[in-house]
Every structure is written in structure tokens, then in C-alpha cells.
Amino acid sequence: MAFIRVSSPHLHRPLSTRKVMQTVILATLPGLATLTWLFGWGSIINVLVASASGLLFEAIILKMRRRNPLPALKDNSALLTCVLLGIALPPLAPWWLVVTGTFVAIVIAKQLYGGLGNNPFNPAMAAYALLLISFPVEMTQWVTPASLLDNGISLGQSITAVFGSAVNVPDAFTMATPLDGFKHKGMLMADEYWRQSNFLPEKIWQAWATASIAFMLGGLYLLWKRIFTWHIPVAMLGTLTVLSLLFYGADASNYASPYVHLLSGATLFGAFFIATDPVTAATSNKGKIWFGIGIGVLIYVIRTWGSYPDAVAFSVLLMNFAAPFIDYYTQPRSFGHNKARKGIKNEK
Amino acid sequence: MRTLWDFHGGIHPQENKQQSVQQPITKAPLPSKVVLPLQQHIGAPAEPLVNIGDSVKTGQLIARADGFISANIHASISGTITAIGEHPIPHASGMDDLCITIESDGKDEWTMLEPVSDWQNADVDTLLQAISKAGIVGMGGAGFPTAVKARTRERHAIDTLVINAAECEPYITADDMAMRTYPQQLVLGAQILCKLVDPSSCLIGIEDNKPEAIKALQTATQGTHIDVVVIPTKYPSGGEKQLIQILTGREVPSGGLPADIGVVCQNVGTAIAIAKAVTLGEPLISRITTLTGNAMTRRQNVEVRLGTPIRELLEYAGFNADRASRLIMGGPMMGFTLTSDQLPVVKTTNCLLAPTHQEFPDPEPESPCIRCGMCEQACPADLLPQQLHWFAKAEEFEKAQLFNLFDCIECGACAYVCPSSIPLVQYYRFAKTEIRNEQEEAKKAERAKIRFEQRQARLEREEAEKIAARNARMAAAAAKTSATASTSAPAPAANGLDEAAAKKLKIQRAAASVALKKAEKALAEATDDNRSKLEADLKAAQDKVTTIDAQLSGSTSSGSSVPATAPAQASNPNGLDEAALKKLKIQRAAASVALKKAEKALAEASDEDKAKLETDLKAAQEKVSDIEKQLGIASAPTASAPAQAAPAAANEAQAKALKQAKIAVAASKAAIKKAEKALIHAQRDNDPDEVAAKEAAILTAKANAVKAEEKLKTLEEHAKAAPPPSSQAQTASAAQSDSADQEKALKQAKIAAAASKAAIRKAEKALTAAQESGDAEQVAACETKLTTVKEKAQQAADKLAALQNATMQPKADAATTDAVADQEKALKQAKIAAAASKAAIRKAEKALTAAQESGDAEQVAACEAKLTTTKEKAQQAADKLATLQNTASTEPNTKAQPSTPTDSAADAQAKALKQAKIIAAATKTALKKAEKTLAETEASGDAQAISDQQAVVERCKTKYSDAAQKLEQLTQSAGSEV
């Protein structure tokens, strides 16, 4: 009688990569729903277009790399990338912008580097950054919250806007984001800027804050599910809070408050869904803390002194660069060793 | 409540322990046969003590621990040994190993058990003895010999004894049920261990998922100082290092042992086995094993005899092979799959798990690592499993080692959580094996070199021995002819030829022995690097000597056989031969013991790796001695037969000898076959090391076979030439083989002496190094070692000296020519010694001059002391030489006198007179010279030197007067007779 030979362990936790990715996608739903509720159908259309094109690209490139596309498509990793990209892009962005984005994310940033697990940069953010540099106008036009419009934007209008021949979204539908506005407040003092309520009504603030909090809820769900650990979000948000508090406390008239930094733009979304991408982040717990701190610092610096209004994408990409280095210098102290090893060289 | 610590990581897999705790422990039915692997433990395999066909009783020792880290194996049923050989054993790699198979007689008759009466008052050694006698090993998994572990106190300060009752693996309940059923025994075992280890606290660490066992233990430990510590359930809390951390907060250092931090850890099953061994005298012949998994209908714990074929257990458990997805020995986390049900239960088999496909589906295909870090969160060793996986996959083993790959305990927690289903542990095992192989590789290159040289030397030696044997045979044949010739008519011509040849050979012998001595000296001075080369030289030199000796003894014996035709002398040598033969054999046995001892010392002193090599060597040598023994038996009757003189008896004895020799030949052929088989095996395993070792074994075996065949041929020749007249020749040949034996023993002893000298030097070097490093402990260790080695060397030297004496004596007894030869040899040696000491003096004087020039007072004093010693030695050598010269000149005459006719006696007397005169003259010259030197010394005014020289003069005077006296006596007797 003969039996199969399998290496131990023989038990396996019923949690697969496919399941992990699926859970993350599910966790974006509250945020996505909020975005739709507040800003109209644009984000959902983005996500759908991105997913369809992204999966197609993944299948084609895998065929070209002579791999079986099925397992890769089933692991949900491409889908997650596309969903995240779709959420990050401005609602009602033209379809070609989205498709260009997924092409960059899936083909260039992911598969050309060797596919899942081998990409040094977060694919969604790589695509986002490339689009931002190439198409600054399209990328910085954010739709006006529905509550500010008389009738909102209907699904039909959204579809026409996305797939229509018009190069730009009708002006009536768009306006600057709070961070963008703050950036271009010109010589106004902060309090003067806040007083121009017609320029940035309270409702925009509310809309952004609500969406951010919805994403955070999704992120907390993932934390609870132990899909990732607290280290990166806490380090990143903590750093951002501390920095903004410092500058705001020192000069409230020129610097935005922690409230602005945390609840507007992509901060919370980025903290829970982008920076935590395991493939491109640092791996050890200590490393993750440094990784999060780095992102926090970069976001603040770019937002405050750089020329881009939001900085999550650039900060994450820059820290992606540093991740392997961080990993080498933040190895945990292994059991039974007096101290942790630093670097990759033999210490002799 | 005690403080508990936590360890990093860990997982909470489904426990699945309920299935197997519903029934009490039952005894599994007696197996129809048992297969007992000789290695069920860490360390060296046990050495079998039984033969096929022996009948054994339950509990009888059938294989003995071989070495310090090893364990006894006992028969687990009564019956008959039916096989001792390769059999598949339960092991992760699915390999075969040596096993003893016992076919049951169904009676289960036990041997007498010897419990330790009143263990509380027994001393530690008695208890340790009982444990090691019982063959107890760690029953939790690794199988480390328990007695060795219990001895840690000798080297470490131990403050905590931990009984590992965590049993954290899912499914397994063997310890749980054992604790519920035999809590008293466990406590007793722990108490015995406490007595051995003498800790300040004894903790039983148990997971909180075993409430019944906890209760039982709490009751049983009442009134003792043993603490039952309940720890939270988390895999792998039962890992030795993890449990120690939980209980004491201390981390076992990487690469270290629990004893390094003052802890000894033993498993529940082990403690119970200790209690049984001590109080009942029961050896480890059974264990409690969990049978579980849904592919079995009877899921419970059983007490099963070791060696029980798994198939019989599975039958008992109602195993359904169709439903099983796999068969696992051990738990689901660290157990390994079995590929067959023919394998036996061993000492470490804690569980047999037969899950269904629903329980353990086939593993999912591996997908890429997403660096999620879940493995890292789970790793109890605080490693970076994903990083290790990268390195292992890319075969960057150096980096893997930097990332502490070897701290991985292969617990499988990382692979359990990995969402990409990567068989991480498999990668680590692969990497570890590769790294170990690489390290082996480096060592192997070095070893191969040494081995090659040794083999070369051995081949040369064997060639030389063969030639020697052939020559000896030819000489024997010549002796026969000459003996026959001398019975019919004296043949002085042949005799003269023989003598001339003998002389020539003797000269050659002297030259060769000088070369040998030189080589030995060089070897003694050589460093480790060129030692092997020198050893080869030495061996070559020794071979040369042996060859010449063989030729020499061949011709001398043929020479001696001529006068042996005189009937008065014919009977005498035979009686002597017999006695000598017996004596020599004893000596040879002693010498081979010395050889082994010295070789051991050599192995200890040199590289660890050499140990394995030496073991092989030893095995081969044992085989040699086996065959030699048989040959010895064969030669004994031949020697004694002529002495009995009755032709019938002689024939009978010869036939017997012939038969024995034939057996020897057959045995050596069998040995060759076996070795060849082993070689093929080794080749199949692709282990070049093993292959080389086996090849060497074959060569040795073949050489033995050749020797045996040669002997057989010689015997057959004798048998053909059976008629009584040939008895002379036979005596000669017997004497010859004796002297060959002696030579061999001598050679071996010499090698032993040289080896032990080398060992001493090595130990001294180590001592110096230790002293430089200033490590007091190290120094002490080295000093002890040095002393041991020196003792061994002394033993070897003693033996050598004894053997040399022995070689001299019988030769002197046997025939006058031999005695003369010996004397000449001794004389030559003494001369060489004298010359050497003179050279030494010169050297010392030179050194003294140099020291004086340099003006270093201390140095000068040292040199002077040395010079004095050297001079004394020189004096001794000179004395010896003089004595020898005296005897050389007197002895032959005195011996020759009684047996020679008067005219030749007168001749001899004249010769003696002449010699005595020469001696007298020589001693006179010496005296004069000494006096002259004294005068010179007195002029120099060195008081010490003067007194030395005075002593010399004194001695010379005595000698002169002795010589003068002798001369006078001789002159007188010559005068009176004429």
C-alpha cells in the first residue's frame, strides 16, 4: 500500500491570497458607495471601466509571457489594483484616461516587473502618478458634490461625460478639491481663505470628510480581519498629525490644520488601502513603522511646499523605493539572538 | 499565579483532540513480529548483540548503545531473531536502515527485570545507569538519549527542570491520556529526574485545553515541590524553546541548549518511562501512541510494543485506506507522511494520523508570495519567513544563513498561515540540506586528500606484505629441500650460501631500520600538514623492514634447520615453539588493543570528522583480526603436530587446519561480497564519502581474502608433503609465521607509539594556544587531555618495549644464529644510539655557545642543564654499547661450548680469548681517553663538568678492571685445558 508524500505542515489556514484580495476589495465598498452617493456615478463607472480593461490587459500580457492567465486572474490581485485605481481617479474622468491608467498599472508597473509579488511599485499609484504628470488638467478636476448641484448628475449624463467626445468634463460639474483650493489661496491668510465660503463651501468639506471616514471604516474592518497590521496606517497618520499640529500650532494662519490634512484628499484611503499594499511595503513590523513615518513626512512636505496639491501617490512611490533598504535594516531580533542583524552583509 | 511570558507569533489551528480521548488507553494486540531499527534516537546507531536464529525474551537487550550518545534497544516481544538487515524505517526521507526483526512466539516471556530498590537512597550513578540501560530517549519527537540529557548537571548549572506536557500539536493526545491515566508515574519520573538534575524548581508546563489531565496532576503533585503550570493554548507552545520562554522568560541562545540557560526539559512519556525503568526495571519496549483521523474507526490511544508493524496497528484501528488522504506519523504540523504501512512503530512515534480527504485536502497549488508578512507574524522564532523563502528559492544560501535560517524550528506556523500556500518549510529544509552539503563538500575535499594518501600507503603496504609472504613461502620450500638434503647427506654448500644470503639481508635490514627510525623521527617532528605524507613514508619504511625480516627469518630458519638434524636438538625447539606461540598470541592481542587505543587517541586529537573515518578503519581492522584469529588457530595445530611426532595425529591436525583456513577464506569472500553490496548501496545513495569508505572496506576485505587464500595454499602444500621427514620444515614454517605475527604486532605497536606521540604534541599545542588565550577552563581541559594522551602514549610505549623484548627472547632461545643476529642488531642499535647522543651533545654545546654569546643568563642555564642531561644519556648509551659488545664477544662461545666437539671448543676458546683481549684493550683506551678529558676539564675549572668527567673516568675504570678480570679467567681456563 502506498500513500502520497507531502511535506509538513499538513494543515492550512483557509485563507488564500485570492480571499485576501477579495476581502480588501469588499472593504473598499463603503467608501465607493459614499463616493457615489456624494459625487455621483463617476467613481463606479471608473471602477468598472478600469476592472474590465485591467483584467483584459492582465490576460493578454500573461499570454504573451506564456503563462496560464487563469490562476492569476483568479487571485483577484489585478482586480484589486483596478478597483483602487478607479477610486483614486477623478469621477467622470474620460474613459481613455482610465484605460491608459490600467495599462500602465497592470502591464508596466506589475507584469513587466515579473507579476504579482515582484513589482517594486504600487501599480495603482504608479499609474496615478504617471497620469497626473501627463494629464494634469483632467487629473485635477474633481466633480462638484451632488449636494451643491441642483439636480445632481444623472447616470446618463455621467456616461455621456465619460464616453462622450468632449475632451473635458463640463465645467458646471467640476470644481477644485479642498487641498487644491488651499494650495492656490494665493496671498490670503488661512482664516481669510476659510471665510470665502462661496469658494469652498462647507458642504465640500463634509463630502470629503465623509468619504474619507467611509474608507477608514473599510480599513478598520481589514485590521480586524488581520489582513494587515496597524503599523503602517498608524505610523503614517500619526506622523501627518504630529507634523501638521506642530506647524499649525506655530503658525495657524499659514498652515492647514490636522483636520484638513487627515480628512481631505486621499489621506485615509491611502493610509488603509494604498500604503498597506503588502507587496510594495516594508515587511517587518519595525520596517512598517518606518515606512509609514516616511510616507507621512513626504505627504506633509509635498502638500505644504511642493507644487502638487495631493501627495499620497508620490509619497507611497518614494517609500516603495526605500522599502527593500528599510527591510534590510529593520530585521527583527530572532529568537535566541542578542541583537537584530542590520543590513545584508556578514558582520565580520 | 506564576508569571508567564509569551512568545512571538504562534497560531491557533483547530485542535481536533476530542476524537481520541473518548476511550481509555488500551493495550494494542501483541504483534506477530517486530522490526526494531538500530537507530531510533539521535546519535550513533546501537550495536547488535544477537544473531539470526537466536531466541530472545521480552525486555532482553538485543543491541547495545555504541558510543556516548546512543541508546540500547531491547526485544519488545519474545521470539526468534529472523533478520538483521536493511528495512524501511519511518523517517521524513523514507529511507532504509539496519533493523532487527523478531518473529513472535506468541508467549511474551519476559526476562528478569532488575529494578533499583529504594531509589530515593540510591546514588545518582545507579539511577543514570538504570535509565541508560533501559534505552530511554526523548519521546516527544527528537529522540535524544535521556541519560545523556540527565547528565547535563556535570557541565552546567541547572536551576529549572521542565516537564513538557504542553502537547500543542493538534490531534495528538498521547501525553494527555498518559497524564490522566498515570499521573503518579509522571510525578515519580519527575522526582527521579529532580534527583539527577537537582534543580531549584520543577515545572510541569501544560496547555489549558487539558482540564482533566491538569486536575489529575494537581492531585498527584500535592505534597511535592513540583508545580503544575497551566499555560494558554497556542501552537507551538510545546516547542522546547518556546515552553522554556513561556515558563521562565529566558531564551535559549541560538545554536545553544536549554542547559546553557540552566534548564533541562523532558517530555511526559520520557518521565513515565524513567519511572518504569527505575522502579520496575522495565526497559523502553512500548509506548503510548495516538491513533486518530477520520479514516480510522477506532480513534484512541494505545499502548503499543515498539517495532510493531504499522499495518497491524492500522488493522486494529479499523483503518480504511480508500478514505485516507495520507498517512502521517506525528502531528499535522510537524509529522511526516509515511509511504508504506510496512514501517514499524519507533520510540518517537507519538501519533498515527489517517485523515480523510475532507479533513486534509490535497495542498493548493503554490502562488506567488505577496509579502503579506503573515508568516512573519506567526513565526515563533522571530524570523522573516518570506525573506528566507526568497533566498531559498533563489538559492542564495549565504543570505538565508544571515537571516538565521538555522534558527527555524520547522514548526510550520508560517506555512500554515501563508495565503499563497507556499510550502515554506519544505523550502527551508531544502536550503538547510544544501547548506549542510556545501559545508560537507569543503571538508570532504580535505578528507579525500588524506584518504587518498592513506590508501596509497596501504596499497603499498599490502603489496609489500604479499611479497614478504611469497618470499617466506619460497624460503620455507628451500628449507624443506635443505632439510631433506641434510637427512640423506650433509650439504655444506647450500648451508654456506644460506649464510651468505642471510648476512646480506641483515645488512639490508640494518639500513632499512635506520631509514625507518629516521622516518619516525621526522614524523614526530612534523607538523600536521605534511604528516600524512610522512606517515606514508614511515609505512613504506616499515614495509621494507618487514619484507627483509621475513626474508631473513626465512633464510635463518633454513639455516637453523641444518643443525636441527641432530636428534638431541630436534625435540627441543618444538616444545619451545609451542610455548612461544602461545605467548606471542597473547602479546599480539595486547598489541592490537594498544593499536586501537592509540588510534582512538589520534582520532580524538585530530579533526572531529576523522572520527567517522576511524570507525570504518576500526571495523576493517576488526575483520582483519577475526580472520587472523582463525589463521592463528590454523597455524597452531601445524606447529604442534610435528612435536607430537605421531604421523596420524599430525595428519588429523593438518586436516583440521586446512578446514579452518578454508572457512577463513570463505568468510573473507563473504566479507568482500557484503562490502561490495554496501558499496552499490552507497553509490545508489549518491554519497561519495560513503562510496570511498566502502571501496576501502572492499580492498581491505580483498587483501584479507588473498592472505587467507595464501595461507590455505601453504597449508595444502604441507598437507601434500605430509610424510614425517617434513616435520622440520613445518616447524620452520610455524616459527616463521610466529615471527611474522610478532613483527606485525611490533609494527602495530610502533605505529601506536608514533600516533600517541603525535597526539601528545597536538594536545600540547592546544594547551599552549589555550594558555595564550587565557581561558582558564580551556587550559584545564587541555591539561587533562594531555595527561590522558600521555598516559596512553606511555601504555603504547610500554607495550612496544614489551613486544620488542619478547621478539628478542624467543629468537634468542630458538637458535644460536638468531641470537647472534639479535645481538648484532642490538649492537648496531646501541651504536646508532651512541652516535646520536654524541650528535646531541654537539648540538647542545653549540646551543650553549650561542646562548653564552647572546648573554641571556636564563638561556645559558637551560642549555647547560640540557647539555648535562644529554651527556648523561650519551654515557648511558655508551655503557650499553660496551655491555653489548662484551656479551656479544662472550656469549656465542659459552653457548657453543657444550654442544660442539672439543677441538672446535678449543677454537672457540682461542677466539674468546682474542676478543677478551680486544675488549680489555678497548676499555683501556677508553679509560685513558676519559682521563685525558678529565685533565682538560680540570684545566677549564668548571666544577660540574669536572665531577661529571670524574664519574666517567670511574666507570671506565670499572669496565677496564672487569675486562681485565675476564681476560685473566679466560687465559687461566685456556691454560688448564690445554
Ligand code: SF4
Ligand atoms: S505568508 Fe506567504 S505570501 Fe505572505 S509573506 Fe509569507 S510567504 Fe509571502
Ligand code: SF4
Ligand atoms: S517553520 Fe521556521 S520560519 Fe516557519 S514559523 Fe516555524 S520557525 Fe518560523
